[in-house]
Amino acid sequence: MSSKDAALSDSSDSENEKKILAQLRKEKKSTKRKLAGAAAGEPASKSAAKQTTPSEEKIALGKMKFVTVREFKNKLYVDIREHYEKDGQLLPGKKGVSLPAEQWQNFKAVIEEVDERLRQMS
Template sequence: STKGPGGEHMFQLSTMRFATVSEFRGRVMVGIREYYDAGGELKPGKKGISLTLEQWTSLKEQMDEIDEAVKELS
């Protein structure tokens, strides 16, 4: 991971899409967001989602089922 402009941990998924782990109002959040180049600096765009730790845990617990659904449709 790398550190983002706001101190968040950033994990690159594609050219301008990142998974992030950050803190917002005292809560840890996991996000997936598109970023844009603002004069050489990465800035978060409007397209994305932020999950609470509870939502992130729920998503991880369902990952095997999600993978199976993806395989069915691929």
């Protein structure tokens, strides 16, 4: 791939990410409004039940990769995953890892060692 092709690819990735981040911000506002309405006693729609809770908001890493903290079967997980867009929705893909909270703490403990190895290899 030429440097021009790479620049074009990076540019389109960047534009796509901007669209997705704008969509996430819109969904976040919508979710907050629905949660506030539910707290005020308004009936919740079926789609509101499928919306992410504030604790499940996505944190963008770039190039369609996101970090999400979620609860599953009363256990907390840190999910680092590629996402894809389908029918205007951002959905998690198969490529990624879901770390239980304990493994996340272990991961954080070795960050400096990983950084050092990266420096040595570059």
